[in-house]
Structure formats: structure tokens, C-alpha cells
Amino acid sequence: MKTLTTLFAAAAMTTLAAPAVAAPIVSLPGGSAVTLGAFQETDGPTAIAPGISYSATNNGYVGYTGLWGFGVAHDDWEGISMLGLNSATGSFTLTFDAAITGFLAEVNWDGGLYDNASITAFDMAGNEIEQIALSDHAMDLEEPGYMGFGNTAAPIKSIRFSNAFIGIRNLAITPTAAVPEPATWAMMLLGFGMMGATLRYRRKSTKVSFA
Numbered sequence: 390m391k392t393l394t395t396l397f398a399a400a401a402m403t404t405l406a407a408p409a410v411a412a413p414i415v416s417l418p419g420g421s422a423v424t425l426g427a428f429q430e431t432d433g434p435t436a437i438a439p440g441i442s443y444s445a446t447n448n449g450y451v452g453y454t455g456l457w458g459f460g461v462a463h464d465d466w467e468g469i470s471m472l473g474l475n476s477a478t479g480s481f482t483l484t485f486d487a488a489i490t491g492f493l494a495e496v497n498w499d500g501g502l503y504d505n506a507s508i509t510a511f512d513m514a515g516n517e518i519e520q521i522a523l524s525d526h527a528m529d530l531e532e533p534g535y536m537g538f539g540n541t542a543a544p545i546k547s548i549r550f551s552n553a554f555i556g557i558r559n560l561a562i563t564p565t566a567a568v569p570e571p572a573t574w575a576m577m578l579l580g581f582g583m584m585g586a587t588l589r590y591r592r593k594s595t596k597v598s599f600a
Contacts, residue, residue, distance in 0.1 A: 413508075413521045413536035417493035420561035425470040428452040434484070437472065441562075445474060445481035450556075457556055462500030463533050466556060473556035477503040480551040488513055488544030491563030493537035498553040502527050506553035508536070512543040524553060539563070 423438045429451040433444035443451055450473040457466045457473055474481050477499070498506040506523035518541045522530050538545060544565050550557060 413531065414491070414493065414539040415535050417491050417537065417539060417561050417563060420491060420493055420563050423560035423562060425452045425472065425560070428454065428470075437483075440486040442484045442486075443472060443481060444484070446479040448475040448479065449473075449481050450475055457554075458499075459497050459533070459554060459556070460499040460501045462529070463497055466497060466558065469558050471556050471558035472550075472560075474550065474552075474554060477501075477554060478552055480549050481555075482547055482549045484547040485545065485562070488546050488565050489562045490541070490544055490565050491537065491539040491561075492545060492548060493535055493539075493561045494557040495533075495535050495559045496523070496550075496555070496557050497533040498523055498555040500524060500527065500529055501553070503554070504552040506555050507551045509549045509551070510538045510541060510545045511547045511549070513546045515546070516543075518542055518545065523555075535559070 423441065426437050429435060430449070431443075431445075431451060432447060432449045433451075434442045435444075435451060437443045437451055443449065450471075452470050453473060454468055454470050457471065459465060472481065472483075492510070496508065503524075503526070505525055508521040508523065510518045510520070512518050519538055521536060521538075524530055538548070
């Protein structure tokens with residue numbers, strides 16, 4: 390028979406291993422808009438914008454502006470460039486050359502009896518950081534609209550959008566703050582040192598005379 394201690398330990402391990410469920414953000418102050426490239430029906434990987442690539446497990450659409458239906462429960466999209474999965478099952482993933490700290494997009498999916506729709510963020514090592522559950526089969530857990538990730542536990546390297554003909558448009562990201570390279574730090578320190586030496590020389594060279 391398992392002891393209570395063993396059971397509690399197992400429960401704790403399960404809790405630690407479970408993905409973090411995110412409360413999606415609905416705005417991204419300071420975010421940079423992402424302009425999508427030309428239309429492609431592709432599973433990629435393919436570049437959709439500078440520093441961002443798209444890949445899909447199946448039936449991927451990039452830069453699509455035609456009519457995209459989301460079933461009777463959700464409004465259709467048309468006229469604005471979007472990324473989509475033209476399948477009830479599968480996923481597409483955005484991968485960022487440089488990790489980001491925030492992501493926002495207008496999101497929609499088919500509210501029918503399909504596999505659960507979700508959005509999942511991953512870190513540099515491919516570990517899951519946070520997940521937004523959008524639907525549980527025919528029941529919506531979120532309303533279609535703007536949502537994303539911000540202030541995650543680690544910078545975001547990729548984001549996966551899963552199932553239910555999911556689509557996104559009007560993307561924005563927040564890049565990580567640039568960290569100077571070691572050579573840049575060395576040049577900065579050398580510059581500060583030269584400035585200090587110049588100031589000291591000027592103080593020594595200054596003579597005071599009285600009339």
C-alpha cells in the first residue's frame with residue numbers, strides 16, 4: 390500500500406509537470422506590428438516576416454485574404470491577411486529567430502465538435518511555458534478576439550496554434566531587450582576610460598592666473 394507521503398509526492402510531481410494555464414493578455418503596449426508576406430498554401434517552414442517562420446503539420450495557409458469560415462458559432466473572416474490551419478486537427482507553429490517577451494493576435498477557431506483548440510508558448514529549449522485553452526470540443530473556453538502572452542516565465546521562442554481550423558491575424562510582438570555583445574561592452578568601457586583620462590588631463594592643464 391502506498392503511504393500518504395508517497396501519494397503527496399506523486400501529486401506534487403504531477404503538478405510541477407503540468408503546463409501553466411495562462412490568462413491571455415488582450416493588449417500589448419509597445420508591441421511591433423507584424424506584416425505578413427504574400428499568400429502561400431504551404432506547410433513550410435517558410436518565412437512570413439523578418440525573423441519569423443511558419444510551419445504546419447498539414448493544410449497550412451499563409452497570407453490568406455479570402456473567405457475563411459469558422460462555423461455557425463463564430464464570425465467568418467475575409468479581407469485581412471491571416472495565418473490558418475485548414476483542418477479540424479493538426480497545428481501550425483510560429484518560430485522566432487530571436488526570442489520575444491510578448492505576443493498578441495486576433496484569434497478565431499471553429500466552435501464545432503472538433504479537437505480542442507489551444508495556443509501554446511515554448512521557451513528556447515522547447516519546454517512549454519504557458520497554454521491558452523480556447524475550446525473543449527463544442528464548448529468555448531475563450532471568446533474569439535485579441536489574445537496572447539506577456540510576462541511569461543521565460544522568453545518565447547515559438548508558439549503553436551492547434552486544431553479546429555484555427556486562424557490568426559493582426560499580429561504584434563515585443564522583442565527581448567538587446568544585450569550588447571562582449572566586444573561592444575569592451576568598446577564602451579574603453580570609450581569611458583578615454584573620456585575619463587581626457588577630463589583628468591584637462592584639469593591638470595588648467596592654470597589659474599590673477600590680474
